Amino acid sequence: MSIILVTGGTGLVGKAIQHVIETEPEGSRFGKKPGEKWIFVSSSEADLRDTEQTKRLFEKYKPTHVIHLAAIVGGLYINMKCKLTFLRDNILINDNVLHTAHLTGTQKVISCLSTCVFPDKVTYPLDETKIHLGLPHESNFGYSHAKRLVDVQNRAYKDQFGCNFTSAIPTSIFGPHDNFNLESAHVIPALIHKCYLAQNNGTPFIVGGSGKPLRQFIYSRDLAKLFIWQLREYDDVEPVILSVGEDQEVSVKELTDAIVKAMNYKGEYILDTTQADGQFRKPASNKKLLSLMGEFRFTPFDEALQDTVQWFLNNYENARTGARGT
Ligand SMILES: NC(=O)c1ccc[n+]([C@@H]2O[C@H](COP(=O)([O-])OP(=O)(O)OC[C@H]3O[C@@H](n4cnc5c(N)ncnc54)[C@H](OP(=O)(O)O)[C@@H]3O)[C@@H](O)[C@H]2O)c1
Numbered sequence: 001m002s003i004i005l006v007t008g009g010t011g012l013v014g015k016a017i018q019h020v021i022e023t024e025p026e027g028s029r030f031g032k033k034p035g036e037k038w039i040f041v042s043s044s045e046a047d048l049r050d051t052e053q054t055k056r057l058f059e060k061y062k063p064t065h066v067i068h069l070a071a072i073v074g075g076l077y078i079n080m081k082c083k084l085t086f087l088r089d090n091i092l093i094n095d096n097v098l099h100t101a102h103l104t105g106t107q108k109v110i111s112c113l114s115t116c117v118f119p120d121k122v123t124y125p126l127d128e129t130k131i132h133l134g135l136p137h138e139s140n141f142g143y144s145h146a147k148r149l150v151d152v153q154n155r156a157y158k159d160q161f162g163c164n165f166t167s168a169i170p171t172s173i174f175g176p177h178d179n180f181n182l183e184s185a186h187v188i189p190a191l192i193h194k195c196y197l198a199q200n201n202g203t204p205f206i207v208g209g210s211g212k213p214l215r216q217f218i219y220s221r222d223l224a225k226l227f228i229w230q231l232r233e234y235d236d237v238e239p240v241i242l243s244v245g246e247d248q249e250v251s252v253k254e255l256t257d258a259i260v261k262a263m264n265y266k267g268e269y270i271l272d273t274t275q276a277d278g279q280f281r282k283p284a285s286n287k288k289l290l291s292l293m294g295e296f297r298f299t300p301f302d303e304a305l306q307d308t309v310q311w312f313l314n315n316y317e318n319a320r321t322g323a324r325g326t
Contacts, residue, residue: 078184
């Protein structure tokens with residue numbers, strides 16, 4: 001019996017993994033396999049910043065494998081505002097999860113990093129060898145240093161104790177169950193929510209920044225399949241970038257136009273150039289991923305965006321919008 005514990009199992013990525021495991025044909029490459037038990041946990045079961053609560057969680061479920069997603073996560077503006085929280089809370093969460101996994105003999109841990117970990121000044125495209133070649137971008141140095149440290153920890157656990165710990169590096173993620181709270185959301189959910197408010201309340205649709213920065217977006221349900229692949233078929237400490245191809249960059253302006261179309265919004269939007277742009281671009285290569293797993297069909301961006309918008313519209317009352325303290 002494999003017991004797979006997914007920390008952060010109630011967030012954007014955790015919900016996507018649960019969806020894939022429950023909807024793909026049983027026994028298929030991404031579906032549930034016989035003898036597997038999947039457990040998805042949130043902070044309400046254990047605050048992973050706390051060592052004792054982390055230990056109790058591991059004692060309760062006795063996981064053989066962990067997909068470690070739990071993190072303090074947010075968009076550009078909250079990252080700029082709360083650097084210490086993003087640094088310290090994420091260091092605590094990661095250290096508790098990895099050390100408890102080591103102490104309890106967990107067979108494998110995959111932790112989730114982010115392309116934010118890469119240096120600001122680096123040659124593109126990003127690849128798995130470039131994480132530690134320089135300082136990350138100033139806008140998110142708290143979050144990115146905490147995430148980088150996971151790669152260092154994984155190597156040290158392997159070196160000293162032979163642990164099978166590794167990491168995944170996704171680009172910007174979006175999909176159902178995202179965080180649409182305008183205080184902390186990433187760019188896609190923030191723009192969907194702003195467009196919704198403009199459409200329904202007649203408020204101005206203001207897009208932060210120049211619209212020029214480029215990003216690579218991955219649909220959460222595609223990413224979920226890649227995590228499941230990595231869990232079952234990849235055993236190496238070296239991280240793997242989980243991303244669409246580097247030729248799939250989208251500008252914030254193109255993204256806004258796609259959201260306007262998906263929402264059927266008839267009004268205007270304003271690019272507010274007084275707001276920060278963040279890093280201009282950070283294209284990442286998925287060559288290693290594809291060379292290891294072979295063919296993979298990514299959902300076309302417009303289709304994934306349409307699904308996300310539809311999910312948001314259908315679930316507005318319960319989505320994380322900032323209303324009701326969500
Ligand atoms: N979203 C992106 O664009 C993006 C891009 C690259 C990498 N990532 C990485 O992907 C992973 C998943 O992100 P996500 O977007 O799915 O995040 P999310 O939707 O904000 O979900 C975060 C999850 O972590 C849990 N969590 C937060 N603080 C916790 C704590 N102290 N103890 C236990 N659990 C805690 C949350 O539980 P509650 O619901 O109970 O708070 C929730 O289940 C993270 O490691 C993130 O760094 C995200």
